[in-house]
Each structure stands twice: as structure tokens, then as C-alpha cells.
Amino acid sequence: MIETDGLVHRYGEATALDGVSLTIDDGEFVVIAGANGSGKTTLVRHWNGLLEPDAGAVRVNGTRVDADLVAARTAVGMVFQEPRDGFVAPTVGEDVAFGPENLGLSREEIEARVTDALAAVNLDGRTAARIDALSGGERERVAIAAALAMRPDHLVLDEPFTGLDAPARESVLDRLRALDASGTSVVVVTHDLRDVLAPADRLVVLADGSIVVDDTPANAIERLDGLPVERPC
Amino acid sequence: MSTDTEGVALVADEAVANVVRAALFAALTGVLSYVSFQLPVSPVPYTLQVLGVFLAGVFLGPTWGFASLALYVVAGAVGAPVYAYGASGVGQLFSPWGGYLWSYPFAAGLLGYVAHGRDGLTPTGEIPLWRLAAGLGGATVVIYAFGTVGYAVFAGVGLGAAVLAAAVPFVPGEILKGVVAALAARSDRLRAA
Amino acid sequence: MLSHEPGDTLGHRLDPRTKLAVQAVVAAVALAHATPRWLLALTVVCLLALRGCGLSVPAALAEYRGVLPFLLVAPLLGALRLGPPWVDPAAAIDPLLSVYRTLLLLALAAAYVHTTPPRDSRAAVAWLLPGTVGRYCALGVSLVFRFLPLLQSDLRRLRAASWVRLGDERRVDRRVAHLAIGALARAFRRADALALALRARCLSWNPTPPALAFEWRDYAVLCVAAGIVAAAALSLTTR
Numbered sequence: 001m002i003e004t005d006g007l008v009h010r011y012g013e014a015t016a017l018d019g020v021s022l023t024i025d026d027g028e029f030v031v032i033a034g035a036n037g038s039g040k041t042t043l044v045r046h047w048n049g050l051l052e053p054d055a056g057a058v059r060v061n062g063t064r065v066d067a068d069l070v071a072a073r074t075a076v077g078m079v080f081q082e083p084r085d086g087f088v089a090p091t092v093g094e095d096v097a098f099g100p101e102n103l104g105l106s107r108e109e110i111e112a113r114v115t116d117a118l119a120a121v122n123l124d125g126r127t128a129a130r131i132d133a134l135s136g137g138e139r140e141r142v143a144i145a146a147a148l149a150m151r152p153d154h155l156v157l158d159e160p161f162t163g164l165d166a167p168a169r170e171s172v173l174d175r176l177r178a179l180d181a182s183g184t185s186v187v188v189v190t191h192d193l194r195d196v197l198a199p200a201d202r203l204v205v206l207a208d209g210s211i212v213v214d215d216t217p218a219n220a221i222e223r224l225d226g227l228p229v230e231r232p233c
Numbered sequence: 234m235s236t237d238t239e240g241v242a243l244v245a246d247e248a249v250a251n252v253v254r255a256a257l258f259a260a261l262t263g264v265l266s267y268v269s270f271q272l273p274v275s276p277v278p279y280t281l282q283v284l285g286v287f288l289a290g291v292f293l294g295p296t297w298g299f300a301s302l303a304l305y306v307v308a309g310a311v312g313a314p315v316y317a318y319g320a321s322g323v324g325q326l327f328s329p330w331g332g333y334l335w336s337y338p339f340a341a342g343l344l345g346y347v348a349h350g351r352d353g354l355t356p357t358g359e360i361p362l363w364r365l366a367a368g369l370g371g372a373t374v375v376i377y378a379f380g381t382v383g384y385a386v387f388a389g390v391g392l393g394a395a396v397l398a399a400a401v402p403f404v405p406g407e408i409l410k411g412v413v414a415a416l417a418a419r420s421d422r423l424r425a426a
Numbered sequence: 427m428l429s430h431e432p433g434d435t436l437g438h439r440l441d442p443r444t445k446l447a448v449q450a451v452v453a454a455v456a457l458a459h460a461t462p463r464w465l466l467a468l469t470v471v472c473l474l475a476l477r478g479c480g481l482s483v484p485a486a487l488a489e490y491r492g493v494l495p496f497l498l499v500a501p502l503l504g505a506l507r508l509g510p511p512w513v514d515p516a517a518a519i520d521p522l523l524s525v526y527r528t529l530l531l532l533a534l535a536a537a538y539v540h541t542t543p544p545r546d547s548r549a550a551v552a553w554l555l556p557g558t559v560g561r562y563c564a565l566g567v568s569l570v571f572r573f574l575p576l577l578q579s580d581l582r583r584l585r586a587a588s589w590v591r592l593g594d595e596r597r598v599d600r601r602v603a604h605l606a607i608g609a610l611a612r613a614f615r616r617a618d619a620l621a622l623a624l625r626a627r628c629l630s631w632n633p634t635p636p637a638l639a640f641e642w643r644d645y646a647v648l649c650v651a652a653g654i655v656a657a658a659a660l661s662l663t664t665r
Binding site: 240241242243244246249250252253254255256257259260261263264268281284288292300303304305307308311312313314315317318319320321322323324325326327328329330384387388389390391394397398409412413416417420 | 429430442446449450453456457460489490492493496497499500503504506520521523524525527528530531532533534535536538539542544547548550551562563565566567569570571572573574577578581600602603606607609610613614616617618620621624625628629630631632
Binding site: 050 | 544545568569571575615616619620622623624625627628629630632633634637
């Protein structure tokens with residue numbers, strides 16, 4: 001469970017988050033929407049301690065993020081926008097193994113985790129493939145596998161569909177549904193609501209650093225008028 | 234599902250950024266080492282390698298500037314194509330131009346120290362011009378002192394001959410690179426980044 | 427440019443630490459004994475090493491063609507005199523031996539690069555350097571390998587773009603500065619994105635050590651290297 005309580009974040013003079021409170025339950029599929037600059041990326045980067053709050057606090061599985069960063073970063077897996085800049089190693093296997101290696105796990109355990117993570121994104125046996133030779137959709141799935149190798153309880157994806165064509169979006173979405181079904185909670189941050197509403201349990205909309213909508217997709221969709229998000233077609 | 238997290242010594246957030254930037258400037262020095270250009274005043278082709286050293290000192294400061302160029306030397310020794318003209322290997326460190334390679338960490342460290350002082354980084358746009366000039370001058374002296382002595386030792390010639398072969402033809406190029414580093418340090422575009 | 431080629435030669439199967447040790451030994455001995463006799467002995471070692479790595483002498487030296495002409499400068503300078511008889515061939519001998527020594531070391535370095543993937547180099551660095559320094563260097567080396575192709579393509583693009591845009595800007599320092607600032611601004615953005623990803627993935631000072639293991643062939647090669655060191659040390663003390 002991720003509990004966000006009265007979170008405030010400022011970049012210099014500008015307030016990016018203005019007292020946001022939000023709880024993500026285990027196993028939920030949540031979509032966080034909002035225009036550029038609405039604060040959605042800032043919000044999720046507090047969940048694994050990549051940013052420090054100006055006020056308020058975040059707890060992951062009951063522990064404050066700043067009290068145990070390793071716990072927060074293993075419990076909340078993060079897939080960044082533009083995964084191209086976030087890869088550490090030249091090949092799929094080495095990159096997915098990077099997180100577990102930093103946890104100091106045994107070689108057998110690392111190998112098991114890499115195998116499982118790649119299986120979860122339908123990239124079984126592709127350990128030796130070079131990342132820069134992959135398609136955009138495959139690269140996105142490698143980034144997801146790299147996060148899964150930490151065995152997170154929650155997976156957060158920032159704009160995972162940017163630049164992907166329809167089949168690639170579908171293959172990523174299909175894997176997210178499967179992960180959600182296996183008990184991992186999935187949070188998708190996006191400004192583009194096409195496709196992602198069907199599997200979602202909840203839709204949260206941010207505007208100017210505050211939550212303006214938090215409801216089931218069916219109810220929320222009625223209230224999107226005048227809000228800066230791309231409606232589903 | 235949770236992992237045992239005790240005993241994991243996280244690299245502090247600020248250090249992560251510094252390690253990445255150190256590697257970045259080491260790689261940048263490597264890329265610049267096969268950009269070469271010619272000046273009408275001297276017959277030798279210049280590479281921009283030393284510009285990487287200057288930039289590391291200016292943007293990373295003494296500690297991480299030194300660390301960055303140390304990384305450059307180690308990476309080149311174990312096979313990254315970062316030495317002049319894209320070469321690499323341990324043998325380069327003991328070649329006639331090996332003295333230059335040994336000098337780079339110290340030159341970057343000295344430049345960083347003169348430009349920023351011991352503690353904390355001054356925003357690059359606010360470094361006084363005299364500090365930049367003194368640091369760049371000092372770094373150049375370090376590079377050519379190491380380079381010339383290295384040439385004398387590793388090529389088996391006298392110091393006088395080494396000065397003629399390893400320093401004199403290259404000095405005009407250094408002045409140009411120093412100007413470029415100073416311009417970069419005062420660039421508004423980079424201050425924001 | 428010479429780079430790692432996958433293969434199955436003895437050189438490919440040796441542990442990277444063994445290969446680094448051999449290079450260090452040859453470098454140390456060649457620096458201590460730049461005499462024709464010793465350099466001849468080391469030439470045999472280098473030829474065997476190249477053979478064991480499936481590399482020919484011309485291929486090994488081809489990597490360094492950009493710098494080889496500079497090597498010839500040293501003997502020429504050594505032989506010049508500032509007065510009659512102007513040229514003293516005997517004085518060129520020391521520089522010639524030094525140049526020859528450099529060739530040997532460069533050839534060995536080429537053999538290492540040819541047979542060792544970056545991953546193994548990184549692992550060797552983590553093993554050879556102690557503690558935090560080793561971790562820093564190993565991580566840094568892998569990041570350098572990662573940044574190189576990105577920066578190369580950035581620079582190529584920028585160069586093409588700015589040559590067009592700055593066609594009428596004659597001053598070479600402005601041109602180079604424009605190029606450097608553009609490359610830096612881009613590179614900083616990449617570095618920040620990567621730093622964020624590393625933090626999210628728990629970058630630590632004490633990761634699982636890389637898997638490296640000496641085998642019988644490594645011990646054999648190391649024994650030969652130790653023999654060379656012993657012989658060189660002995661001849662130093664009895665000289």
C-alpha cells in the first residue's frame with residue numbers, strides 16, 4: 001500500500017504539488033491523468049524517494065519512505081518516460097540484472113529473477129539481445145522487466161505509451177493487465193486516456209498540483225469536461 | 234515478496250549524480266579525442282581531448298574533475314576507445330605520449346580547485362574570469378610538464394628535445410581550447426542545465 | 427578501429443585479470459631493461475601472445491596508425507645536434523629502443539582489446555581495485571562504454587547542423603564553442619535521466635561481485651609471467 005498524506009512539493013517559487021493525499025491499495029490498477037505540468041510525475045517520484053517533500057509524507061507498506069529508501073525503491077518499481085536514457089547496460093540480460101545485483105543477491109537468485117522478469121513481459125530467452133537494436137515496444141517491456149526484477153509490490157509507469165504504435169501499445173497493456181491479475185498494483189501516469197481506462201479500477205486526475213477527480217473510470221469520465229486530458233475515442 | 238534490504242549501502246543521491254557526470258565527462262573527453270582540426274600556425278593536427286579535461290575541471294570541480302579523468306585513464310587502459318584517435322590499452326600509458334594521459338586527472342583537479350575553491354561548486358557563470366584564466370593556465374602547465382617529462386622518459390630523448398617534440402607545436406591549440414572552455418563556462422544555456 | 431571481437435582463442439578464454447597482469451609485467455620489464463637482448467625476449471612473448479589471441483602483427487598495429495608517425499619523431503630528434511657534426515646516429519639508439527618498446531606494449535594492448543568484452547574489463551577492475559574505488563571505477567567504466575556511442579552520434583548530428591547554420595561564422599573558436607555547448611547541454615540531460623534511473627534501481631556500493639574465476643590456463647600463464655619477472659629482477663641485482 002502506498003499512502004500519500006498532505007504532500008507539498010515546490011520547485012523554487014512554483015508549487016508543483018499542493019497538499020495531495022492519495023492511497024494506492026495492493027492489487028489496484030490506477031490511472032493518473034493530467035496535463036503537462038499538472039504535477040503527476042512529481043507525485044509518483046515521491047513514492048520511491050526520488051524527491052524530498054516540502055511538507056507531508058509518503059508511507060509504503062506502512063514505513064515512511066525517508067526512513068528506509070531501499071525498502072521503498074524495491075517495493076515501488078518505477079518505469080520512466082523515455083526508457084532509452086535509463087538503461088545501464090548494453091544487453092537485455094545485464095540491464096535487467098542490474099537492480100538485483102545492487103541488492104547484493106546471489107548469482108542464482110539474480111538469474112532466477114531475470115528469467116522470471118523477462119517471462120512476465122514475453123521476452124523469454126532474449127537476455128543476449130542488444131537493447132539499442134530493439135523496437136520501441138520491446139524496449140518499454142525491457143524497462144518494465146528491469147523494474148520487476150526488484151520484485152516490487154507496486155509498478156509505476158510514467159507515460160509508457162509515448163511514441164508506441166497500436167500493436168506495441170497493446171502488447172505493453174496486455175502485460176500490465178497480466179501483472180495486475182497476479183497481484184501487483186499498477187499505476188499508469190499519462191496525459192492520453194485511450195486504451196488504459198478499460199483495465200483500470202480508478203482514474204485520478206490532477207490539475208495544478210491538486211487532485212480534481214478520483215473515481216471509477218465510468219463515473220470519472222462524466223466529469224472530464226473542461227479538464228486538460230485527451231478523452232478516449 | 235519483500236527483499237531483505239539490510240546491508241545494502243545505497244550510493245547517496247548526490248554521489249549518484251556526480252558519478253554519472255564524471256563518467257559523462259570521461260566519455261566526452263574520449264569523443265573529443267577524435268575530433269581533430271588544423272590551425273594555420275602549426276603543422277600538427279590538434280585533437281579536442283584537452284577540451285574535455287578543461288570542461289571536466291570547470292563543470293565538476295576539483296574532486297569529481299579528478300575522479301572523472303581518472304576514470305578516463307582507467308577506461309582507456311581496459312579497452313574503451315577514448316585515447317587520441319580512438320585508441321586504447323595499457324601500453325598507451327607507457328608510450329611517449331603517456332605523460333599526457335597521466336597528467337589529465339591532476340590538470341582537471343587543479344583547474345577545478347582554482348576555479349571553485351576547496352568546498353562547494355560556484356555556479357559556472359559566476360566564476361570570476363581571472364580564476365578561469367589562472368586555472369586554465371595552470372592546467373595547461375601541468376599537462377605539458379607531465380607530457381614533456383613523459384616524452385623524455387618513454388621516448389628516451391633529452392628534456393630539450395622533448396620540449397621541441399611534445400610541447401612547442403601544441404601550445405597554439407591549447408589557447409583556443411582554453412577560450413572555448415571559458416565560453417562554455419559563461420554560457421547561459423548551460424547555467425540553466 | 428580495433429574493438430572486441432567474439433572468439434574462441436586462448437586469449438578469449440583467459441581471465442581478464444591474467445591478461446592485464448601480463449601487460450603490466452611486460453611493461454615493467456621493458457621499462458626496466460630497454461636493452462636489445464631483453465626487448466628481443468619480450469618480442470617473443472608478444473608474438474606468442476598475439477598468436478594466442480588470433481591477431482596478426484599488422485592487424486594489431488593498424489589500430490595505432492594515427493599515432494605511429496609521431497613515434498618516428500623521437501629517434502630523429504635524438505640524433506640531431508645543435509652544432510657540427512649536426513647528426514649523431516649513435517644518439518638515436520636509445521630513442522629507437524624506446525620506440526620499439528612502445529610498439530611491443532601497443533601490440534599487447536591491442537590483443538587485450540581484441541579478446542576482452544567490456545563486461546569482463548569492468549569485472550576485472552572491480553576485482554583489482556579495492557573497495558569503494560574499485561566499485562566507482564567499475565561502474566564508471568561501464569557508464570563510459572554506455573555514453574560513448576550516444577555522445578558520438580550527438581556530436582555527429584551537431585556538427586552537421588552547426589556547420590550549416592554557422593557557415594558564415596568564420597571564427598573557429600566560436601564554432602567549436604557552439605559545438606561544445608550544444609553537446610554538453612544534451613549530455614547533461616542524458617546524465618540526469620540516467621542518474622534518476624540508477625537511484626530508482628538502488629545503486630549501491632556493495633553489489634554482488636562479478637563472476638570471474640581463474641582456470642588452469644590462467645595459472646599457467648601467470649607462472650610464465652612470474653618467471654619473466656623473476657629473471658628480470660635477478661638480472662637487475664647482478665648487473
